[in-house]
Amino acid sequence: MSTLSAEARIALAIARKDAVAELRGRHATVSTLFFAAVVLLLFGFALGPDAARLAEAAPGLLWLAVVFAGILAVNRLHLLETDDGALEQLALYPVPRRAIYAGKALAGFGVMLLLGLVVLGAVAVLFAVDIGGAWLPLLVTVVLGSAGVAAVGTFYAGVTVRLRAREVMLPLLMLPVLAPLLLGAVKATAAALAGDPFGELGAWLQLLVGFDVIMIIAGAATYGYLLEDG
């Protein structure tokens, strides 16, 4: 128990450090929020002015914007560690690797959650979707979806952070893995907005929980190898 609390303290310190750096430098949030807004607008233009069509497509557009912007966000959060050898220094601290992963993933989750909530609000306004009646299942979906993107993104940002072509490699690696999450989150959002007429919401949320648990365990178990340079 004391080991777990020590690791939690380390993870929180890493997440807090990232949060402070983010609040001051705004490396991840501002650019990704603008990116998400632009993606939503472009999807809106592409689908045309048909309000019913836009509302029907809203769950898919919401999660595509969150996933695309999330890739940017986790990449930006890891770039903090490239400041003057910070990643190597982080790897040399005598702390469990899974605590480092947990800290970085927690920071990513914070940014993703903010992103998810803002994009959800933007979708409601831009595509005239009423989210008031389904706010709780939508909130749960955004929390689970954000956790999944952060868990996967933290791992793959660790894979690509030292690569020159990381901006290209990160989406190439992340998007196929995120396909089940995208499916589950879109279906859960659509079910929640429709009032869950077929009682499928629970199953999609369970899929998201399962995805998150698997990705968090896999990331925590393997992230340490990524920190060592060969």
Next chain:
Amino acid sequence: MPQTTIYVSPRSLGAPDTRPPAVATTDLARLFAGSPALAGVSLRVDGGRTVALLGPNGAGKTTLLRLLATAIRPSYGQASVDGLDLARDPALVRERVAYLSHATGLYDDLTGRENLRFAATMLRTPDPEARVERALADVGLGARAADRVRDFSAGMRKRLALGRILLGCASLVLLDEPYAALDREGMSLVDQLLVAWRGVGVTVIVASHSTERFESLLDGRVTLERGLVREASGTGVMSTPPSLPGGAALPVAEAAR
């Protein structure tokens, strides 16, 4: 600089004759893209010694330090710190080693104090608030502690990185060109730290192009050339020729990393 207090974990130390060598390597080699930056180094450094690691650019000094710090893994050979194998027990080795590299490992958007507080948490420093303030004062940054590191000069960054080492309880300190970018006071600070570490039995390996500055503080010196030990001399330092097939004939990377 105020009187510096160096904290050393009691478990790292012991009677000199019962203590394992601070550093022991056997045929230690590291390849980068197929070319060895370190081509088979067999070296022993006794505990509590201050040793200079010399050699021209690309000789393998930084590679050897990074291997000992567990920042990179060896391609061949073995190495241990305080009797702990680097490959088998990297986590235990990290508790005993402090490494100052060319890069300072600091976060630009945090202040000097916040950087050290973060390091204190990661190093599980007891009484962290007091120790951080003490370290800031020791490295002469007390007045600038609330400034973001982004606004620090290269010398101030180096001082802060030295302050981070003071937060731990390492028994082996690895310094890569510690005098670089420092003004006269900063250089004097490094001198005083070398004296303080020696006083409490901490082993220090200093990679440098020249020992002119700290000659009087040295117990031994190891000279690397093209990834191999050319010469090891002084007290508490010993090297044996490489036994790797091909040994010295291996092509050495132009730029050791």
